[in-house]
Amino acid sequence: MESGVYVLTCSFTPQNLSPEWFEPNHWIDQNAITGTSTGRNTTYFFSSNNHEYVLRKYLRGGLIAKFNKDRYRFNSIESTRAYLELSLLEKMTQKALPCPRPTAGLIQKTGSHYRAKLIIERINNSKDAFELLKTEKLPDEIWRKIGATVRKFHDQNVFHSDLNIHNILVDDQNKIWIIDFDKCEFRTSNTTWKQQNLDRLLRSLKKEVGKNDEFHWNEKQWPKLIDGYNNSGN
Incomplete structure (x- = not known):
């Protein structure tokens, strides 16, 4: 697979979703950020179409994070962290399990590695x-x-x-x-x-x-x- 940006969708993905959804500045410019959570990484909460969402970037932990913060070895789209989590959340939601409803994922492939982001619906209140x-x-x-x-x-x-x-x-x-x-x-x-x-x-x-x-x-x-x-x- 060539280098590039790949949007992962599921049965709950809004029709108007685009790659810009995965960029915090897109929501900042629209004054749509409703909150943030800071840990290993900044997680953004934003509002769109009367829904609340969570935007999260995949980051490495442990010692490897000191020299490789967010890159993962690419084997296939189906083996990426974002694809696997999105797919699992979709199946669990369909089973009516109390978990976040998935929205979409993003894979940014460069050479033999990739970076990834995930959007899910926020559990309000x-x-x-x-x-x-x-x-x-x-x-x-x-x-x-x-x-x-x-x-x-x-x-x-x-x-x-x-x-x-x-x-x-x-x-x-x-x-x-x-x-x-x-x-x-x-x-x-x-x-x-x-x-x-x-x-x-x-x-x-x-x-x-x-x-x-x-x-x-x-x-x-x-x-x-x-x-x-x-x-x-x-």
Whole structure:
């Protein structure tokens, strides 16, 4: 495949979407930016056609990021990070799983490498559970709902590669959502990886307790999550 820019679409892609959608300045010029989130990278929130969207660039982590921030080896469009995440989100949305609805992806191929971006719909009126726990204790029922939501994904054999407290959202109706499905996939149905997902979530909670002076969680609440997980299966 030649070098160039390739837009990835799905069944939820707006008809008027163009490559400009993936450029933050396009939305800044239209005064359509509704917020940003800064971590390893700046994530942009923007509004279009009465919908709220999230624009994210794929970045490397770990030691390799010191000399290669955002380039990935290109093998095929179907093996790119953006294509895989977009495809997974589309399938999960069609299964009515509580995840962000996908919009489109962008591949910028140069030689044997590529850079990628993804647009998804924003989950409105929601906060991630980590931010909530910095200010308040979550009721037992929310922990049960979190456990039940994780179980929904596991019942559909969705493996989340980074299930942590930052990737769990609670909206204003107390519905639970799970986000950030980069490097995630459907797997065969066995209990080993499902337990590993739960273990990773527990480790993330313990880690935040150690890092934050104000974090309203203790291990006595974990059984509530497990109760929701165990008593909500198909």
